[in-house]
Amino acid sequence: MRYVMVQIPKEPVSPSPAPPAVPTSADVARLAGVSRATVSYVLNNTSAVRISEPTRRRVHKAAEELGYVPHAAARSLRAGHSRMVLMPSPNVPVGPLYSQFFNELQWALSRLDYTVVQYGSIGLYGDEAARAWAELRPVAVLVPGGGLGPQGVHVLKRSGARAVVTLGPERVEGAHALLLDHDGVGHSAGVHLLARGRRRVGVVIPQEPGLEFFSKPRLEGVRRALEGTDATVTELPLAYEEEAAARLAARWRSLGLDAVFAYNDEYAMLLMRALQDEGVGIPQETAVVGADDLMFGRLLRPRLSTVHIELPSGRDLAELVDRVVRDPGGAPEVHEVFGARIVHRESS
């Protein structure tokens, strides 16, 4: 008995007709009456090969007609590499500062012909997350915040990432680092308050999860600034809610503080309002300093003193990424990014 292969029709005549298959370059080739190779040449403008104008037109027309869109995965599988820059999205709510930085970065990278993708990895932690990122075979990975370990870096590099850059308070073995100097933020605030004659400094510690990576170094920075003086530091855990701020303000005078570094401008505004409602004079009784230099700080009365944070420019980071991707050999670079500086207004 011999068997003969027969073509099984892909679209059964059954009810509920399946949606038409997604057109491939082969479909375009068929419709244009050329080979797949020619389609590829035409659509990619391959300069090494000259295709006659009539053929080009036929191919373009066929592609248009079918609504053909190339398949990125297949392409990069074939190419053996991608131009994807992966950026895990931070799991903490981001402020306008970060938004702007990210947009700038994205713009700069797209100018360099990279594709930026933000990958949400909620529920994955540490090196587990790194594996998930590695599956996408990005050419570069930019990791904001902490949480990535040396193992994670290794996994990413092993899976072909040519650049791994962390943006956070501490460097990670094997990765390039943009050191966001949160310690310096606290330090600026501390130095400033000291210079203003304050000696009993409170430091707000946000209770929202995920912020420890930033609040701890900021606290340490204040400590460092006050070291060797008679000034003291008091930690003030605070949730971002009116009631919590009111409770803190109610026992404020019992704390005997004459200044507070409020972690950032938002907590500063929250606390400042609660203190004012409690009748605490600002800055006479208590000086308040925020951080981030957000617009609204200038709109408060008294105007909010703050620590201005110079984020890395998106262009610079994009250039770093590009440079490392082109020559991954170099030793990990570590860049101190900012430049925290106090902006003295009226609240301190």
Next chain:
Amino acid sequence: MRYVMVQIPKEPVSPSPAPPAVPTSADVARLAGVSRATVSYVLNNTSAVRISEPTRRRVHKAAEELGYVPHAAARSLRAGHSRMVLMPSPNVPVGPLYSQFFNELQWALSRLDYTVVQYGSIGLYGDEAARAWAELRPVAVLVPGGGLGPQGVHVLKRSGARAVVTLGPERVEGAHALLLDHDGVGHSAGVHLLARGRRRVGVVIPQEPGLEFFSKPRLEGVRRALEGTDATVTELPLAYEEEAAARLAARWRSLGLDAVFAYNDEYAMLLMRALQDEGVGIPQETAVVGADDLMFGRLLRPRLSTVHIELPSGRDLAELVDRVVRDPGGAPEVHEVFGARIVHRESS
């Protein structure tokens, strides 16, 4: 003359040794002494096939040793589909409201085993952007803001997207829609101001690009609320800068307005401060209403009246996506999402 094919070594003995190739499942198979099929079965826990425990261990050990991470693109190429939900990142700076919504959505979708990817398409507009998204062959696309046309929807569906959902003020032919009722936001504010006895209502129009999609319907909503009354609407273009607000405030009395809907809480805060500095009494002389119900509105004095916006819950949207992906046949659903409601405080 005859030629013989010789194997060119992939890793030349030249200086600057190329980085070791990234391990594939074939490498794992080789090291474990099994076939690629077996590797696949073991690592994916394929239930249809039983693999002996010793073999499983050998495979896992080999994978671990090599630092093997599967190649997502290859996998989904083979599978013919992916579980990727693509969400173009909005090009306008996002507020905490959106941040939170997005995190919730991401969480909910990851519970349903989807992978959420935010794709930055700066510099691409309209249907051009849609093509770029389509190249990634996402199973679903969630498009915030306006800007996607029917053509774009078609391209996405044609390339295999089973769900296309827009989140914006207006629906798009062919796509499911979560109608963010910006008109209703303006309407709530207008009705409220009217009820408070105001008759000459200013409406702030942000000058920042990309916000027209929201500011226009909000303006229309105010107009609609005031229709048929003797109240008037005055458009107030305003950039998000102190100086611009000061200039507007300086000519405030000449405008003869007794109320203003400030687009959102941030513009409201900006304008309110400028008006107060100018000595304009709030709410006596001029009532101010914002929108978004941000925390800081409650911290202002007078406390800011605002329009509370009920965003769709991330879980609901995730469920919609999942439902449509499983059965793409249904007609496009249109959901009115919120429920804008006035929160009356002290500024109006």
Next chain:
DNA sequence: TTGAAAGCGCTACCAT
């Protein structure tokens, strides 16, 4: 100028 075909990494069908 164009076409045939190999092969990127993976999974699933069919043998053994």
Next chain:
DNA sequence: ATGGTAGCGCTTTCAA
């Protein structure tokens, strides 16, 4: 229980 192998869509070398 395990292996051989076809083929997902694409690009690119080689041949015609």
